[in-house]
Amino acid sequence: DAGVIQSPRHEVTEMGQEVTLRCKPISGHDYLFWYRQTMMRGLELLIYFNNNVPIDDSGMPEDRFSAKMPNASFSTLKIQPSEPRDSAVYFCASSSWTGVDTDTQYFGPGTRLTVL
Amino acid sequence: AQTVTQSQPEMSVQEAETVTLSCTYDTSESDYYLFWYKQPPSRQMILVIRQEAYKQQNATENRFSVNFQKAAKSFSLKISDSQLGDAAMYFCAYSRRGNKLVFGAGTILRVKS
Numbered sequence: 001d002a003g004v005i006q007s008p009r010h011e012v013t014e015m016g017q018e019v020t021l022r023c024k025p026i027s028g029h030d031y032l033f034w035y036r037q038t039m040m041r042g043l044e045l046l047i048y049f050n051n052n053v054p055i056d057d058s059g060m061p062e063d064r065f066s067a068k069m070p071n072a073s074f075s076t077l078k079i080q081p082s083e084p085r086d087s088a089v090y091f092c093a094s095s096s097w098t099g100v101d102t103d104t105q106y107f108g109p110g111t112r113l114t115v116l
Numbered sequence: 117a118q119t120v121t122q123s124q125p126e127m128s129v130q131e132a133e134t135v136t137l138s139c140t141y142d143t144s145e146s147d148y149y150l151f152w153y154k155q156p157p158s159r160q161m162i163l164v165i166r167q168e169a170y171k172q173q174n175a176t177e178n179r180f181s182v183n184f185q186k187a188a189k190s191f192s193l194k195i196s197d198s199q200l201g202d203a204a205m206y207f208c209a210y211s212r213r214g215n216k217l218v219f220g221a222g223t224i225l226r227v228k229s
Contacts, residue, residue, distance in 0.1 A: 042219060043207065043219040044219075045217070050214065056215075059216075089159055104149075105163075105217055107161035109159070109160055
């Protein structure tokens with residue numbers, strides 16, 4: 001299996017621009033998570049989905065952030081408009097409700113976002 | 117709310133020696149999971165080991181083992197025969213079934229040759 005795939009790996013943009021981060025979970029996984037990592041706040045959950053349905057979006061900072069999962073193999077995290085304080089590493093992770101590694105989250109390589 | 121505490125910001129170990137990283141957590145749940153993840157400079161989050169709370173037996177994965185003390189809410193990671201490739205940031209994490217991971221602040225592990 002290719003593991004969790006994220007794109008782009010690096011994104012540099014200017015304040016006010018729209019940013020879209022993409023994630024392809026491991027095939028067969030029914031949970032998908034978006035996390036953000038910063039020096040100040042560490043690793044924190046933004047939102048997660050179960051069977052393509054958002055379950056907990058309490059970590060989404062504000063209305064500038066939105067996430068979708070149109071099907072089981074694709075999710076997007078969008079920031080519009082972006083601000084310098086959004087600069088961080090954004091991780092996508094997926095897990096399965098069944099199997100020997102139930103509820104074990106596997107992470108993608110992350111997207112390093114820099115907003116100038 | 118669940119919390120995870122890693123009290124050691126940084127640890128050092130000599131190559132081939134053993135080191136233990138500490139982690140404590142707070143929860144009122146009885147059914148949960150605990151994890152250790154490794155994050156090398158590449159930023160990739162790599163699963164090291166997983167423990168299910170209902171299992172009394174401590175998990176092991178090759179040179180990595182845990183000491184899980186449920187009553188004390190303690191979950192330490194022991195790395196035996198340390199290697200240069202073990203140098204990384206290590207995160208302790210907690211989750212309930214079908215729920216988010218709650219991470220500790222991390223411990224930087226340095227391995228000396």
